Amino acid sequence: MKPHPWFNPPVRRHLTTAFCVIWLLVEFASAGTASLWVLIAAAAVAWCVWDFYLAGHYPVIEPTDGKP
DSSP states (O other), rough: OOOOOGGOOOHHHHHHHHHHOOOOHHHHHHHHHHHHHHHHHHHHHHIIIIIIIISSOOOOOOOOOOOO
């Protein structure tokens, strides 16, 4: 699967992952572990971590100091 170009800037990947983690915490706090939405939010977090950070779809670009 080709990575989506919208997620190329790291800040977008970090914010998407943070949103899913916050969603998981809210669902866990409001419904406990017996909710389908907790499982869905946990799956979203797992997908974010795998696709954005572990699978290597978005390579880390080292910052340069302006030299080619």
